[in-house]
Amino acid sequence: MTEPRRAPLAGVRVLDLSRVLAGPFCAQNLADLGADVIKVERPGTGDDTRAWGPPYLRDEQGQDTSESAYYLSTNRNKRSIAIDLSTPEGAQAVRKIASQCDVLIENFKVGGLKQYGLDYESLKDDMPGLIYCSITGFGQDGPFASRPGYDFMIQGMGGLMSITGERDDQPGGGPQKAGVAVTDVITGLYASMAILGALHERNRSGKGQYIDLALLDCHVAMLANQTLNYMTSGVAPGRAGNAHQNVVPYQVFKTSDGHMIAAVGNDSQFRSFCKAIERPELATDERYVTNSKRIQNRDTLIPMLEEILASRTRDEWIAAFEPVGVPCGPIQTIDQVFDHPQVKARELWKEVPHPLGGVSPTTANPIRYSDTPIEYRRHAPTLGEHTDEILREFGLK
Template sequence: MSTRLAPLAGIRVLDLTRVLAGPWCTQNLADLGAEVIKIERPGSGDDTRGWGPPYLRDEAGNNTSEAAYYMAANRNKKSVTVDMATPEGAELIRDLALRSDIVVENFKVGGLAKYGLDYASLKAINPRLIYCSVTGFGQTGPYAPRPGYDFMIQAMGGLMSVTGEKDDLPGGGPQKAGVAVADLMTGMYATVGILAALRERDRSGLGQHVDMALLDCQVAMMANQNMNYLTSGKAPQRAGNAHPNLVPYQVFATSDGHIIVAVGNDSQFRNFCRVAECTELAEDPRFLTNPQRVMNREALIPDLAEIMLTRSCATWLEQLEAAGVPAGPINTLDQVHNNPQVLARGMKISMPHPTAGQATLVGSPIRLSDTPVEYRNAPPMLGEHTEEVLRDVLGLDAAQIAKFTNQ
């Protein structure tokens, strides 16, 4: 067994975030070994604690107070309840910031200044502090004061313009993604930014401000669609489940359901045609190369769609896999979490929980050979670690803790 410490062991994170983008970032840091102290409002805590049903269930099948949404993004953290609106609460959080390496917050721009918890105030007492702000539109620009939510950012940042069926087909029109991808990607980019600032601090000894905006991240994650527009001058449109740059790369109906066929190169297309017993299409000058198939999509896809209807999902998947053609089923989440590959990779985990007995959670996808992710604590109950943190981090005695916690 490795004796090496977790990558972020010894790093303390003060988490002033709620909902998803910020907590997703701080859960990443916690999984990598950082001590993450989550500051929550007394009595209510993170908004997502109440975003149910469904709720975590105990061993008897009864609902606990913990919403499933909250459980998704708060593993490995410590919960401390503090009212930052009081002078005493704000001072306590400043004391924690003085003893922390990283602060992550997602308040409106300028919202923490009145409590003395903005970057300038905390930098003055802790120059080594890495301070990450997560907002809808960033700290600068004409939209900076506006609130930002994932759904509206998916729309403003272009994702909904390319997601959904074509406007002239049944069910056509703009469509958001099935999960809050703008929040999640911002959480991931924030993690990267924080780790970069932490590495730079090793050289300079100084912290810095990491300014993360949902809109920036949504624009960045448009990836090839961005470049399709920037190189052609033509804004991409919705194409349903088809790919703008690859053909065939989409959903096909079979005799008993639907599967994905994801042909990524010309060799795979030839193999596909061999399996589908339509080698004449592979030899057709219109379809010899991927650029030709993209240009002649409307001529090719109807023929392929008719062929795909002749066999079952299971038959197609078995035959295409044997031929090295990427294809897959469209699984529901019950099928996902019982998939042998998902189970073999440890993506479903169980952790002890104070009210549920055991909590079944999704594991981290990060695989490190010698310093693996550690699952130390289930998402904490509201205020579960208040006394522990006040005692062990701030050094308060029992009387001081009692005075504070009884307010």
């Protein structure tokens, strides 16, 4: 009988010295893939996000516990050890744990771990196989390297807020941040990818290496086509509200009872769209026959479409568009998202046992392996929950 295959990162041990979002999100990704992630926290307070509430996880009597929803979102499948790095004994204990780990993740300010002897230069000679990932606001060099960096300010500095929000000439126009900390999340994803690449390379060379990741760098890279719009044209894109800079019609439309999204991605879909709205002649109009021409003539096309789409309900239009292959959909609140039949079918709401709350909800990891599925082995740990266990494991107690 064939033995079941192990999780992709089974046998990999990760030391997580990070807090808040980008680093913990990266470490959670690795933990979901099977790595043993040891989260080091300050005694008494722990990760800053433990106090970022309400909301907090509620116990079986409906009372708030000490675990914030924010903290729970990025720390499942880990073990927590509470150690004071500022003491020689604490720093030495973490160094010993690091010596038996494959990966170390940290997001201290540049040079912040040197005073504890836990920076890469202090570890690399004794731990040549260690993959050491530093996450900072601006990277390890450059004129801003010593400055703190937070998601919100990077969204502004990195250009996202110049292209997000309603146009300046429209009511409510002006800069707008994204509704989730996208810079931290994308940095966590880049960090996960960088670590996986370094682990793969180590299989060939036998050597670890240092990874320097900056929120600003990841944010600029995330802008994708918008940066290339500028780099190829010399014109910086501006805010377009809920419209697309490079595709028309591809935006939010008001219907008679609410709003919907129509995402017409090519000329064939535009022909289907025009047939569905009972205006087939628009698809052969020289002004709109190709996407390039629709962009040039956006100001005449969109008002016509807005008037047409306002004549029926959202669901009537969705029912007309879906059978002919026009991408479209509603704008849902998060409670509606989890009530959606597709989200239910994909089981994106998970629950794991929790010592304080009975159970703790968690959003499913979107990775779907055929033979080594993601396992939800552990709840996000309570502060120092595994301290004694880990100290014994590493011969420190």
